[in-house]
Amino acid sequence: IKENIDKFQNILADEKIEKYGFNLKEKIVQLKMKNVELKGNLFDIAIARYVTGHNIFKKDIFSMVEEYRRILKENNQEYLFYKVEMPLTEVLAWMEINGIRVDVEYLKNLSRQLSGEIKILEDKIYKEAGEVFNINSHQQLSKILFEKMKLPPVKKTKTGFSTENSVLEELSKLHPLPKLILQYRELHKLKSTYVDGLLSYVNKETGKIHPTFNQIITATGRLSCSNPNLQNIPIRTEKGSMIRKAFCPSDNNIFYSFDYSQIDLRILAHLSEDEKLMEAFFNDKDIHTETAQIIFPPDSLFSSGYTDKEKRRIAKTINFGIIYGMSPYGLSKELNITPEEAKVFINSYFEKFKGVKKYIEKIIKEAEKNGYVSTILGRRRYIPELKSEDKNQREFGKRVAINMPVQGSAADMIKVAMNNIYEYFRKRKLKSKLVLQIHDELLFDVYPEEEEEIRENVKKLMENAIKLKVPVKVEVKKGPNYLELE
DNA sequence: GCGATCAGCGCG
DNA sequence: CTTCGTGCTGATCGC
Numbered sequence: 001i002k003e004n005i006d007k008f009q010n011i012l013a014d015e016k017i018e019k020y021g022f023n024l025k026e027k028i029v030q031l032k033m034k035n036v037e038l039k040g041n042l043f044d045i046a047i048a049r050y051v052t053g054h055n056i057f058k059k060d061i062f063s064m065v066e067e068y069r070r071i072l073k074e075n076n077q078e079y080l081f082y083k084v085e086m087p088l089t090e091v092l093a094w095m096e097i098n099g100i101r102v103d104v105e106y107l108k109n110l111s112r113q114l115s116g117e118i119k120i121l122e123d124k125i126y127k128e129a130g131e132v133f134n135i136n137s138h139q140q141l142s143k144i145l146f147e148k149m150k151l152p153p154v155k156k157t158k159t160g161f162s163t164e165n166s167v168l169e170e171l172s173k174l175h176p177l178p179k180l181i182l183q184y185r186e187l188h189k190l191k192s193t194y195v196d197g198l199l200s201y202v203n204k205e206t207g208k209i210h211p212t213f214n215q216i217i218t219a220t221g222r223l224s225c226s227n228p229n230l231q232n233i234p235i236r237t238e239k240g241s242m243i244r245k246a247f248c249p250s251d252n253n254i255f256y257s258f259d260y261s262q263i264d265l266r267i268l269a270h271l272s273e274d275e276k277l278m279e280a281f282f283n284d285k286d287i288h289t290e291t292a293q294i295i296f297p298p299d300s301l302f303s304s305g306y307t308d309k310e311k312r313r314i315a316k317t318i319n320f321g322i323i324y325g326m327s328p329y330g331l332s333k334e335l336n337i338t339p340e341e342a343k344v345f346i347n348s349y350f351e352k353f354k355g356v357k358k359y360i361e362k363i364i365k366e367a368e369k370n371g372y373v374s375t376i377l378g379r380r381r382y383i384p385e386l387k388s389e390d391k392n393q394r395e396f397g398k399r400v401a402i403n404m405p406v407q408g409s410a411a412d413m414i415k416v417a418m419n420n421i422y423e424y425f426r427k428r429k430l431k432s433k434l435v436l437q438i439h440d441e442l443l444f445d446v447y448p449e450e451e452e453e454i455r456e457n458v459k460k461l462m463e464n465a466i467k468l469k470v471p472v473k474v475e476v477k478k479g480p481n482y483l484e485l486e
Numbered sequence: 487g488c489g490a491t492c493a494g495c496g497c498g
Numbered sequence: 499c500t501t502c503g504t505g506c507t508g509a510t511c512g513c
Contacts (some may be wrong), residue, residue, distance in 0.1 A: 136508055138493060157493065164494060189495060193506055220503060222498085229505045232497035240496080264498090324501035334501085392499055403502040407498090439498045439503090 005036055015039045020061050022046050025215065028093035042086045048072065050216035051081050053372075053382055080377045080412075085215065088415050091422045091434070092213040092223075098433040098445070099208030100230065102246045103481075107199050110242065114191040121184045128177040135184055138163050144177075151175060186239065194234065194243045201228045213437065220404050221379045221411040223437055231438045233482070247482035249445040253432075254478055256451075257485050258458055260440040261473040262287050263410045264323050270376075270468040271363075271405060274355025281470040291315035295348045318349050322356065323406050325399030360402055367401035375408035376466060377416075410440060413472075417465035418442070421458055430454070443482070451478075 011017055012031065017040045021027060024044045031038050048068035049055055052075060058064045072081050126132045129148070133140045142161050146153045151171050153161040165185075168178040201209045214224040225231040233247070234240025249255050265287055269277040280290040292315035296306065306314070317334050320326075326334075332342035350357040367373045372382040381404045385397035418437065425432070432450045436443040442462070446454055455476055462474045477485035 134509080137510085139509075159492070162493080185495080189507080192508080193496070197506075214504095218503060222503065224504055226505060229497085232495090232505070234496060236497085321501065324503095326502095327500045329500045331501090339500095395500075399501065407503065410498095441498085 005031070005034060009036060013037050013039050018043060020045070020065050025089045025093045025096075028090060029096055032093060032097055041082075042089060043068075044086065044089060046216055047085050047089065048081065051077055051085060051379065053380060075378070075380070077378050077380075080379055084377060084412065084415050084419065087419045087422075089215060091418050092215060094422065095213060095434050095437070096210055098435050099203065099206055099210040100435040100443075100445070101208050101248055101250055102198060102202060103248055104199065104202055104207070107195050107246050110246070111191060111195045111199070114187055114195060118184065118187050118191065121180060121187065125177065125180045125184060128175075128180060135181065136188065141181065145171065149175065149177070151178075186237065190234065190240060190243065194240075198228060198243075198246070218411075219381055219400075221375060221408040221415075222439060223411070225437075230436055241483055244483035245481050248480065253445050253447055254451065254480065255482060255485065256444045256446045256454060256458070257477045257479075258442045258444075258462055259475045259477070260410070260414065260462065261475050263413070263440050263472070264406050265319060266468060266470050266472060267376075267406050267409045267413075268323060268356065268359075269470045271409070272355045272359030273469060274353050274359070276353055277356065278470050284471070284473075288312050288316040288319060291319055291349075294352045295345065314345060318345060322349070323403060325360075325402040363405065364398050364401050367397070373401045373404050375405050375412050377409070377412040379408050379412060381408070409466075413466045414440065414442070414462070417462040420461045420465060424457060424461060428453070446478075 005012075012019075013036070019038060019040050020043045022045045024038075024042050028038050043065050045061065045064055045068065048065075048071075052068060052071045054068075054071055056064055056067045056071075058067065072078050122135065125135060129144050131144075133144060135141060139160070141163050145151050145163065146161050151174060154167045154170050155162040155164070163181075165182065168182050171178040172182070198209065201211075203210055209228065209230070211225050211230050212227050214226060217224045223231075234243050247255075262281075265277070266281055268274075269281055276294055280287055289312050292308070292311040295315060295318070296311050314335060317331065321331050321334070328339045328343040328346055331337075331346060332339040335342065363373060367383055368386050371384070371386070372380045374380050381400065383397045383400055385393045385400070388394050388397070414437065418434070421434065421442070424430075425434075430447075430450050430453075432444055432446040432454055434442060435445050442458070444454065444458070455478075459474045459476055463472045465472075479485040
Protein backbone atom coordinates (compact mmCIF):
# COMPACT_ATOMS: atom_id res chain seq x y z
CA ILE A 1 0.00 0.00 0.00
CA LYS A 2 2.82 2.36 0.90
CA GLU A 3 4.37 1.88 -2.53
CA ASN A 4 1.05 2.45 -4.23
CA ILE A 5 0.55 5.68 -2.37
CA ASP A 6 4.00 6.83 -3.45
CA LYS A 7 3.20 5.91 -7.02
CA PHE A 8 -0.09 7.78 -7.03
CA GLN A 9 0.90 10.69 -4.83
CA ASN A 10 1.10 13.06 -7.77
CA ILE A 11 -2.36 12.14 -8.89
CA LEU A 12 -3.83 12.29 -5.37
CA ALA A 13 -2.33 15.73 -4.78
CA ASP A 14 -3.28 17.09 -8.21
CA GLU A 15 -5.95 19.76 -7.74
CA LYS A 16 -7.10 19.43 -11.33
CA ILE A 17 -7.98 15.76 -11.06
CA GLU A 18 -11.41 15.02 -9.61
CA LYS A 19 -11.73 12.17 -7.16
CA TYR A 20 -14.69 9.78 -7.31
CA GLY A 21 -15.34 7.23 -4.62
CA PHE A 22 -17.52 5.71 -1.94
CA ASN A 23 -17.01 6.92 1.64
CA LEU A 24 -14.19 9.26 0.72
CA LYS A 25 -13.84 10.61 4.26
CA GLU A 26 -12.33 7.28 5.32
CA LYS A 27 -9.77 7.55 2.56
CA ILE A 28 -8.95 11.16 3.37
CA VAL A 29 -8.31 10.19 6.99
CA GLN A 30 -6.15 7.20 6.05
CA LEU A 31 -4.10 9.28 3.63
CA LYS A 32 -3.76 12.20 6.03
CA MET A 33 -2.29 9.88 8.64
CA LYS A 34 0.40 9.02 6.12
CA ASN A 35 0.84 12.73 5.41
CA VAL A 36 -0.63 12.47 1.95
CA GLU A 37 -3.08 15.15 0.82
CA LEU A 38 -6.11 14.32 -1.27
CA LYS A 39 -6.85 17.36 -3.42
CA GLY A 40 -9.20 18.26 -6.25
CA ASN A 41 -12.99 18.23 -6.37
CA LEU A 42 -14.56 15.25 -4.67
CA PHE A 43 -17.58 13.24 -5.70
CA ASP A 44 -18.75 10.70 -3.15
CA ILE A 45 -21.33 8.24 -4.47
CA ALA A 46 -22.56 7.41 -0.97
CA ILE A 47 -23.23 11.08 -0.24
CA ALA A 48 -24.93 11.56 -3.61
CA ARG A 49 -27.22 8.67 -2.72
CA TYR A 50 -27.90 10.22 0.68
CA VAL A 51 -28.67 13.68 -0.73
CA THR A 52 -30.79 12.58 -3.70
CA GLY A 53 -32.53 9.66 -2.03
CA HIS A 54 -31.89 7.60 -5.21
CA ASN A 55 -30.05 4.31 -5.15
CA ILE A 56 -28.34 4.14 -8.53
CA PHE A 57 -26.27 1.19 -9.54
CA LYS A 58 -24.27 0.91 -12.76
CA LYS A 59 -21.29 -1.17 -13.86
CA ASP A 60 -18.68 1.56 -13.61
CA ILE A 61 -18.26 4.53 -11.32
CA PHE A 62 -18.20 7.04 -14.18
CA SER A 63 -21.72 6.17 -15.32
CA MET A 64 -22.90 6.32 -11.72
CA VAL A 65 -21.41 9.76 -11.20
CA GLU A 66 -22.92 10.90 -14.48
CA GLU A 67 -26.38 9.71 -13.44
CA TYR A 68 -26.14 11.29 -10.00
CA ARG A 69 -25.01 14.59 -11.52
CA ARG A 70 -28.15 14.55 -13.64
CA ILE A 71 -30.43 13.86 -10.66
CA LEU A 72 -28.72 16.50 -8.51
CA LYS A 73 -29.36 19.04 -11.21
CA GLU A 74 -32.95 17.92 -11.72
CA ASN A 75 -33.62 18.12 -7.95
CA ASN A 76 -31.99 21.53 -7.59
CA GLN A 77 -29.53 20.05 -5.11
CA GLU A 78 -26.27 21.04 -6.77
CA TYR A 79 -25.40 23.72 -4.22
CA LEU A 80 -26.21 21.38 -1.34
CA PHE A 81 -24.10 18.58 -2.77
CA TYR A 82 -21.11 20.34 -4.37
CA LYS A 83 -20.82 23.34 -2.07
CA VAL A 84 -21.97 21.95 1.26
CA GLU A 85 -21.76 18.19 1.64
CA MET A 86 -18.64 17.48 -0.42
CA PRO A 87 -16.50 20.18 1.21
CA LEU A 88 -17.83 19.10 4.60
CA THR A 89 -16.38 15.62 4.10
CA GLU A 90 -12.93 17.12 4.32
CA VAL A 91 -13.84 19.13 7.42
CA LEU A 92 -15.09 16.00 9.17
CA ALA A 93 -11.92 14.13 8.25
CA TRP A 94 -9.93 16.98 9.81
CA MET A 95 -12.04 16.82 12.99
CA GLU A 96 -11.65 13.06 13.30
CA ILE A 97 -7.89 13.36 13.05
CA ASN A 98 -7.85 16.28 15.49
CA GLY A 99 -9.65 14.24 18.15
CA ILE A 100 -10.32 15.54 21.64
CA ARG A 101 -8.13 15.21 24.68
CA VAL A 102 -9.43 13.58 27.85
CA ASP A 103 -7.96 13.52 31.34
CA VAL A 104 -7.45 9.79 31.80
CA GLU A 105 -6.41 10.02 35.46
CA TYR A 106 -9.50 12.05 36.27
CA LEU A 107 -11.76 9.46 34.63
CA LYS A 108 -10.02 6.56 36.37
CA ASN A 109 -10.60 8.32 39.68
CA LEU A 110 -14.22 8.92 38.83
CA SER A 111 -14.59 5.24 37.96
CA ARG A 112 -13.32 4.17 41.40
CA GLN A 113 -15.56 6.70 43.13
CA LEU A 114 -18.63 5.54 41.22
CA SER A 115 -17.85 1.88 41.99
CA GLY A 116 -18.00 2.72 45.68
CA GLU A 117 -21.26 4.62 45.44
CA ILE A 118 -22.83 1.90 43.31
CA LYS A 119 -21.83 -0.77 45.84
CA ILE A 120 -23.53 1.13 48.66
CA LEU A 121 -26.70 1.52 46.60
CA GLU A 122 -26.71 -2.16 45.66
CA ASP A 123 -26.64 -3.15 49.32
CA LYS A 124 -29.51 -0.81 50.15
CA ILE A 125 -31.52 -2.14 47.21
CA TYR A 126 -31.01 -5.81 48.14
CA LYS A 127 -32.04 -5.00 51.70
CA GLU A 128 -35.26 -3.25 50.64
CA ALA A 129 -36.06 -5.99 48.12
CA GLY A 130 -35.30 -8.74 50.61
CA GLU A 131 -33.09 -10.60 48.13
CA VAL A 132 -30.10 -10.29 45.84
CA PHE A 133 -30.91 -9.92 42.14
CA ASN A 134 -29.60 -8.34 38.94
CA ILE A 135 -30.73 -4.72 39.11
CA ASN A 136 -29.93 -4.24 35.42
CA SER A 137 -32.43 -6.90 34.39
CA HIS A 138 -35.89 -5.41 33.74
CA GLN A 139 -37.34 -8.88 33.99
CA GLN A 140 -36.00 -9.53 37.46
CA LEU A 141 -36.72 -5.98 38.63
CA SER A 142 -40.26 -6.25 37.30
CA LYS A 143 -40.81 -9.44 39.31
CA ILE A 144 -39.61 -7.78 42.50
CA LEU A 145 -41.63 -4.58 42.07
CA PHE A 146 -44.90 -5.85 40.65
CA GLU A 147 -45.14 -9.47 41.85
CA LYS A 148 -43.26 -9.69 45.11
CA MET A 149 -44.01 -6.19 46.42
CA LYS A 150 -47.33 -5.84 44.61
CA LEU A 151 -46.71 -2.25 43.54
CA PRO A 152 -49.18 -1.07 40.87
CA PRO A 153 -47.84 -1.39 37.31
CA VAL A 154 -48.36 2.02 35.67
CA LYS A 155 -47.30 1.27 32.12
CA LYS A 156 -46.79 -1.71 29.83
CA THR A 157 -44.10 -2.59 27.31
CA LYS A 158 -44.35 -5.12 24.48
CA THR A 159 -43.13 -7.90 26.72
CA GLY A 160 -44.28 -6.93 30.21
CA PHE A 161 -44.50 -4.08 32.69
CA SER A 162 -42.38 -0.98 32.23
CA THR A 163 -39.80 -0.05 34.84
CA GLU A 164 -38.76 3.22 33.21
CA ASN A 165 -37.96 6.50 34.89
CA SER A 166 -41.46 8.02 34.95
CA VAL A 167 -42.92 4.80 36.37
CA LEU A 168 -40.34 4.57 39.16
CA GLU A 169 -40.87 8.26 39.86
CA GLU A 170 -44.56 7.53 40.42
CA LEU A 171 -43.89 4.44 42.53
CA SER A 172 -41.42 6.21 44.79
CA LYS A 173 -44.42 7.83 46.47
CA LEU A 174 -45.40 4.36 47.71
CA HIS A 175 -42.08 2.72 48.60
CA PRO A 176 -38.40 3.65 49.10
CA LEU A 177 -37.09 1.01 46.65
CA PRO A 178 -37.95 2.74 43.33
CA LYS A 179 -36.03 5.85 44.34
CA LEU A 180 -32.95 3.74 45.06
CA ILE A 181 -33.28 2.06 41.66
CA LEU A 182 -33.38 5.47 40.00
CA GLN A 183 -30.20 6.54 41.77
CA TYR A 184 -28.54 3.24 40.86
CA ARG A 185 -29.47 3.64 37.21
CA GLU A 186 -28.02 7.14 37.00
CA LEU A 187 -24.68 6.03 38.44
CA HIS A 188 -24.52 2.81 36.45
CA LYS A 189 -25.18 4.65 33.20
CA LEU A 190 -22.45 7.17 34.01
CA LYS A 191 -19.91 4.53 34.86
CA SER A 192 -20.57 2.07 32.05
CA THR A 193 -21.28 4.39 29.11
CA TYR A 194 -19.27 7.43 29.98
CA VAL A 195 -16.43 6.80 32.42
CA ASP A 196 -15.36 3.25 31.51
CA GLY A 197 -16.81 3.55 28.02
CA LEU A 198 -14.84 6.65 27.13
CA LEU A 199 -11.62 5.33 28.67
CA SER A 200 -11.72 2.37 26.28
CA TYR A 201 -11.65 4.78 23.31
CA VAL A 202 -8.56 6.77 24.28
CA ASN A 203 -5.99 6.33 21.52
CA LYS A 204 -2.67 5.06 22.87
CA GLU A 205 -0.59 7.14 20.48
CA THR A 206 -2.38 10.47 20.59
CA GLY A 207 -3.86 10.25 24.08
CA LYS A 208 -7.07 11.56 22.53
CA ILE A 209 -10.48 10.24 21.57
CA HIS A 210 -11.10 10.21 17.81
CA PRO A 211 -14.80 9.63 17.18
CA THR A 212 -16.41 9.08 13.79
CA PHE A 213 -18.67 11.83 12.43
CA ASN A 214 -21.26 10.17 10.23
CA GLN A 215 -22.46 12.24 7.30
CA ILE A 216 -24.99 9.89 5.69
CA ILE A 217 -27.01 8.47 8.55
CA THR A 218 -29.79 10.79 9.67
CA ALA A 219 -33.12 11.43 8.00
CA THR A 220 -32.95 15.18 8.61
CA GLY A 221 -29.41 16.07 7.49
CA ARG A 222 -27.90 16.25 10.93
CA LEU A 223 -24.57 14.60 11.63
CA SER A 224 -24.33 11.68 13.97
CA CYS A 225 -21.31 10.67 16.01
CA SER A 226 -20.12 7.23 17.06
CA ASN A 227 -17.26 5.18 18.50
CA PRO A 228 -17.84 6.86 20.86
CA ASN A 229 -20.83 9.17 20.54
CA LEU A 230 -19.56 12.53 21.83
CA GLN A 231 -22.80 14.32 20.98
CA ASN A 232 -24.50 13.05 24.12
CA ILE A 233 -22.11 13.80 26.96
CA PRO A 234 -24.20 14.43 30.12
CA ILE A 235 -25.05 17.97 31.23
CA ARG A 236 -28.52 17.93 32.80
CA THR A 237 -27.64 16.51 36.23
CA GLU A 238 -24.83 17.59 38.52
CA LYS A 239 -23.24 14.15 38.76
CA GLY A 240 -23.57 13.65 35.03
CA SER A 241 -22.02 16.95 34.12
CA MET A 242 -18.84 15.99 35.97
CA ILE A 243 -18.03 13.83 32.94
CA ARG A 244 -17.57 17.04 30.96
CA LYS A 245 -14.68 18.03 33.15
CA ALA A 246 -12.68 15.16 31.66
CA PHE A 247 -12.64 16.79 28.22
CA CYS A 248 -9.89 19.36 27.99
CA PRO A 249 -7.85 21.29 25.42
CA SER A 250 -4.26 20.40 24.58
CA ASP A 251 -1.38 21.96 26.56
CA ASN A 252 -1.70 25.68 27.31
CA ASN A 253 -4.75 25.92 25.05
CA ILE A 254 -8.28 26.90 25.90
CA PHE A 255 -11.70 25.61 24.87
CA TYR A 256 -14.06 27.88 22.96
CA SER A 257 -17.68 26.91 22.52
CA PHE A 258 -19.91 28.67 19.97
CA ASP A 259 -23.59 27.99 20.36
CA TYR A 260 -26.48 28.97 18.07
CA SER A 261 -29.08 30.54 20.35
CA GLN A 262 -32.65 29.18 19.86
CA ILE A 263 -31.79 28.17 16.32
CA ASP A 264 -34.82 25.88 15.85
CA LEU A 265 -37.30 28.61 16.77
CA ARG A 266 -35.49 31.19 14.65
CA ILE A 267 -35.76 28.83 11.70
CA LEU A 268 -39.43 28.28 12.45
CA ALA A 269 -39.84 32.07 12.45
CA HIS A 270 -38.03 32.23 9.10
CA LEU A 271 -40.06 29.45 7.49
CA SER A 272 -43.42 30.58 8.85
CA GLU A 273 -42.83 34.35 8.76
CA ASP A 274 -45.01 34.46 11.85
CA GLU A 275 -45.41 38.07 12.92
CA LYS A 276 -45.13 37.59 16.69
CA LEU A 277 -42.28 35.11 16.49
CA MET A 278 -40.29 37.34 14.15
CA GLU A 279 -40.94 40.39 16.29
CA ALA A 280 -39.67 38.60 19.41
CA PHE A 281 -36.39 37.79 17.69
CA PHE A 282 -35.99 41.25 16.18
CA ASN A 283 -36.37 42.71 19.66
CA ASP A 284 -33.92 40.15 21.06
CA LYS A 285 -36.44 38.97 23.66
CA ASP A 286 -36.19 35.84 25.81
CA ILE A 287 -38.34 33.75 23.51
CA HIS A 288 -39.98 31.57 26.18
CA THR A 289 -40.84 34.50 28.47
CA GLU A 290 -42.20 36.38 25.47
CA THR A 291 -44.28 33.37 24.39
CA ALA A 292 -45.62 33.09 27.95
CA GLN A 293 -46.72 36.72 27.91
CA ILE A 294 -48.41 36.26 24.56
CA ILE A 295 -50.36 33.10 25.38
CA PHE A 296 -51.17 34.25 28.93
CA PRO A 297 -52.13 37.90 28.49
CA PRO A 298 -52.10 39.71 31.86
CA ASP A 299 -55.82 40.55 31.76
CA SER A 300 -56.99 37.08 30.78
CA LEU A 301 -58.77 34.93 33.33
CA PHE A 302 -56.84 31.83 32.59
CA SER A 303 -53.49 33.37 33.23
CA SER A 304 -54.28 33.66 36.92
CA GLY A 305 -53.41 30.57 38.93
CA TYR A 306 -49.91 30.32 37.49
CA THR A 307 -46.77 32.10 38.60
CA ASP A 308 -44.61 33.80 35.99
CA LYS A 309 -42.08 31.03 36.35
CA GLU A 310 -44.70 28.34 35.72
CA LYS A 311 -45.97 30.26 32.71
CA ARG A 312 -42.48 30.40 31.24
CA ARG A 313 -42.01 26.68 31.77
CA ILE A 314 -45.31 25.93 30.07
CA ALA A 315 -44.45 28.25 27.18
CA LYS A 316 -41.02 26.65 26.82
CA THR A 317 -42.52 23.17 26.66
CA ILE A 318 -45.06 24.33 24.07
CA ASN A 319 -42.35 26.01 22.00
CA PHE A 320 -40.39 22.78 21.79
CA GLY A 321 -43.53 20.72 21.39
CA ILE A 322 -44.64 22.76 18.37
CA ILE A 323 -41.48 21.85 16.48
CA TYR A 324 -42.15 18.15 17.11
CA GLY A 325 -45.88 18.25 16.34
CA MET A 326 -46.76 17.41 19.91
CA SER A 327 -50.38 16.53 20.73
CA PRO A 328 -52.45 17.74 23.71
CA TYR A 329 -51.90 14.30 25.20
CA GLY A 330 -48.12 14.59 24.86
CA LEU A 331 -48.09 18.10 26.30
CA SER A 332 -50.25 17.01 29.22
CA LYS A 333 -47.80 14.22 30.07
CA GLU A 334 -44.87 16.57 29.88
CA LEU A 335 -46.50 19.22 32.09
CA ASN A 336 -48.38 16.86 34.41
CA ILE A 337 -51.72 18.43 33.58
CA THR A 338 -54.90 17.06 32.00
CA PRO A 339 -55.13 16.73 28.21
CA GLU A 340 -58.05 19.21 28.32
CA GLU A 341 -55.91 21.87 29.96
CA ALA A 342 -53.10 21.11 27.50
CA LYS A 343 -55.53 21.59 24.65
CA VAL A 344 -56.50 25.02 25.94
CA PHE A 345 -52.83 26.02 26.00
CA ILE A 346 -52.21 24.78 22.47
CA ASN A 347 -55.33 26.52 21.16
CA SER A 348 -54.24 29.71 22.83
CA TYR A 349 -50.80 29.38 21.21
CA PHE A 350 -52.16 28.92 17.70
CA GLU A 351 -54.65 31.75 18.15
CA LYS A 352 -51.77 34.14 18.78
CA PHE A 353 -49.15 32.61 16.50
CA LYS A 354 -51.37 32.44 13.44
CA GLY A 355 -48.41 32.34 11.06
CA VAL A 356 -47.08 29.19 12.71
CA LYS A 357 -50.49 27.55 12.47
CA LYS A 358 -50.74 28.44 8.77
CA TYR A 359 -47.22 27.23 8.10
CA ILE A 360 -47.88 23.84 9.70
CA GLU A 361 -51.02 23.40 7.63
CA LYS A 362 -49.14 24.44 4.50
CA ILE A 363 -46.15 22.15 5.02
CA ILE A 364 -48.38 19.12 5.64
CA LYS A 365 -50.35 19.82 2.45
CA GLU A 366 -47.13 20.23 0.53
CA ALA A 367 -45.74 16.98 1.92
CA GLU A 368 -48.91 15.12 0.95
CA LYS A 369 -48.78 16.56 -2.54
CA ASN A 370 -45.04 16.07 -3.28
CA GLY A 371 -44.32 13.08 -1.10
CA TYR A 372 -41.43 14.91 0.55
CA VAL A 373 -40.47 18.02 2.53
CA SER A 374 -37.35 20.19 2.09
CA THR A 375 -34.94 22.37 4.02
CA ILE A 376 -33.69 25.85 3.14
CA LEU A 377 -30.88 24.38 1.03
CA GLY A 378 -33.11 21.84 -0.71
CA ARG A 379 -32.32 18.79 1.36
CA ARG A 380 -35.22 16.36 1.11
CA ARG A 381 -36.95 13.82 3.23
CA TYR A 382 -39.42 11.56 1.52
CA ILE A 383 -42.36 10.66 3.76
CA PRO A 384 -44.09 7.50 2.45
CA GLU A 385 -45.88 7.18 5.81
CA LEU A 386 -48.29 9.92 4.69
CA LYS A 387 -49.78 7.43 2.22
CA SER A 388 -50.09 4.62 4.77
CA GLU A 389 -53.37 2.83 5.52
CA ASP A 390 -52.47 3.10 9.19
CA LYS A 391 -53.71 6.29 10.85
CA ASN A 392 -50.85 6.28 13.35
CA GLN A 393 -48.36 6.09 10.53
CA ARG A 394 -50.01 9.00 8.76
CA GLU A 395 -49.96 11.07 11.95
CA PHE A 396 -46.30 10.22 12.37
CA GLY A 397 -45.74 11.37 8.79
CA LYS A 398 -47.33 14.73 9.60
CA ARG A 399 -45.08 15.25 12.63
CA VAL A 400 -42.05 14.43 10.51
CA ALA A 401 -43.23 16.94 7.89
CA ILE A 402 -43.34 19.64 10.57
CA ASN A 403 -40.04 18.74 12.21
CA MET A 404 -37.68 17.91 9.35
CA PRO A 405 -37.50 21.33 7.64
CA VAL A 406 -36.70 22.94 11.00
CA GLN A 407 -34.15 20.42 12.25
CA GLY A 408 -32.72 19.97 8.77
CA SER A 409 -32.34 23.67 8.00
CA ALA A 410 -30.45 24.13 11.26
CA ALA A 411 -28.19 21.30 10.08
CA ASP A 412 -27.73 23.06 6.72
CA MET A 413 -26.71 26.22 8.53
CA ILE A 414 -24.09 24.74 10.83
CA LYS A 415 -22.64 22.70 7.96
CA VAL A 416 -22.15 25.83 5.84
CA ALA A 417 -20.59 27.52 8.86
CA MET A 418 -18.18 24.61 9.42
CA ASN A 419 -17.04 24.76 5.79
CA ASN A 420 -16.48 28.50 5.94
CA ILE A 421 -14.62 28.21 9.23
CA TYR A 422 -12.38 25.47 7.83
CA GLU A 423 -11.60 27.57 4.78
CA TYR A 424 -10.87 30.57 6.98
CA PHE A 425 -8.54 28.56 9.25
CA ARG A 426 -6.67 27.32 6.19
CA LYS A 427 -6.30 30.74 4.67
CA ARG A 428 -5.06 32.20 7.94
CA LYS A 429 -2.94 29.10 8.64
CA LEU A 430 -4.42 28.83 12.15
CA LYS A 431 -3.25 25.98 14.35
CA SER A 432 -6.38 25.84 16.51
CA LYS A 433 -8.71 22.94 15.92
CA LEU A 434 -12.40 22.19 15.64
CA VAL A 435 -12.95 19.17 17.86
CA LEU A 436 -16.71 18.63 18.22
CA GLN A 437 -20.00 19.49 16.58
CA ILE A 438 -23.08 18.98 18.74
CA HIS A 439 -25.92 19.95 16.36
CA ASP A 440 -26.08 23.64 17.28
CA GLU A 441 -22.68 24.02 18.91
CA LEU A 442 -19.04 23.95 17.80
CA LEU A 443 -16.19 23.27 20.23
CA PHE A 444 -12.65 24.45 19.45
CA ASP A 445 -9.24 23.73 20.96
CA VAL A 446 -7.70 27.20 20.69
CA TYR A 447 -4.10 28.45 20.90
CA PRO A 448 -3.83 31.53 23.15
CA GLU A 449 -2.34 33.70 20.41
CA GLU A 450 -5.30 32.92 18.15
CA GLU A 451 -8.00 33.53 20.77
CA GLU A 452 -9.06 37.02 19.80
CA GLU A 453 -9.20 36.47 16.08
CA ILE A 454 -11.11 33.21 16.48
CA ARG A 455 -13.64 34.57 18.95
CA GLU A 456 -14.75 37.32 16.59
CA ASN A 457 -14.47 35.56 13.27
CA VAL A 458 -15.97 32.19 14.11
CA LYS A 459 -18.94 33.97 15.68
CA LYS A 460 -19.45 36.02 12.51
CA LEU A 461 -18.96 33.06 10.19
CA MET A 462 -21.61 31.12 12.11
CA GLU A 463 -24.09 33.99 12.27
CA ASN A 464 -23.73 34.72 8.56
CA ALA A 465 -23.66 31.15 7.25
CA ILE A 466 -27.23 31.33 5.93
CA LYS A 467 -29.19 34.57 5.96
CA LEU A 468 -32.57 34.26 7.68
CA LYS A 469 -35.50 36.67 7.85
CA VAL A 470 -34.73 37.03 11.58
CA PRO A 471 -31.39 37.73 13.28
CA VAL A 472 -29.17 34.73 14.04
CA LYS A 473 -27.33 34.86 17.34
CA VAL A 474 -24.30 32.88 18.49
CA GLU A 475 -23.20 32.68 22.11
CA VAL A 476 -19.49 32.38 22.82
CA LYS A 477 -18.07 30.73 25.92
CA LYS A 478 -14.57 29.76 26.94
CA GLY A 479 -12.94 27.72 29.67
CA PRO A 480 -10.34 25.17 30.79
CA ASN A 481 -12.58 22.16 30.08
CA TYR A 482 -15.94 21.13 28.61
CA LEU A 483 -17.69 21.71 31.97
CA GLU A 484 -16.42 25.08 33.06
CA LEU A 485 -17.38 27.29 30.13
CA GLU A 486 -18.54 30.86 30.54
C1' DG B 487 -20.10 -17.86 20.91
C1' DC B 488 -22.42 -14.32 18.15
C1' DG B 489 -25.84 -11.29 16.11
C1' DA B 490 -30.44 -9.32 16.65
C1' DT B 491 -33.85 -7.25 19.49
C1' DC B 492 -35.75 -4.92 23.50
C1' DA B 493 -35.82 -1.63 27.21
C1' DG B 494 -33.86 2.13 28.97
C1' DC B 495 -31.45 6.57 28.88
C1' DG B 496 -27.77 9.99 27.51
C1' DC B 497 -27.77 14.42 24.22
C1' DG B 498 -29.73 18.43 20.80
C1' DC C 499 -52.30 5.97 19.95
C1' DT C 500 -50.46 10.37 21.06
C1' DT C 501 -42.83 14.45 20.49
C1' DC C 502 -38.47 14.78 16.25
C1' DG C 503 -33.47 13.11 15.52
C1' DT C 504 -29.50 10.15 17.21
C1' DG C 505 -25.92 5.93 19.75
C1' DC C 506 -24.55 2.85 23.67
C1' DT C 507 -25.19 -0.62 27.36
C1' DG C 508 -26.89 -4.79 29.42
C1' DA C 509 -30.08 -8.53 29.30
C1' DT C 510 -32.14 -11.89 26.73
C1' DC C 511 -33.24 -14.94 22.90
C1' DG C 512 -32.41 -17.88 19.12
C1' DC C 513 -29.26 -19.99 16.03
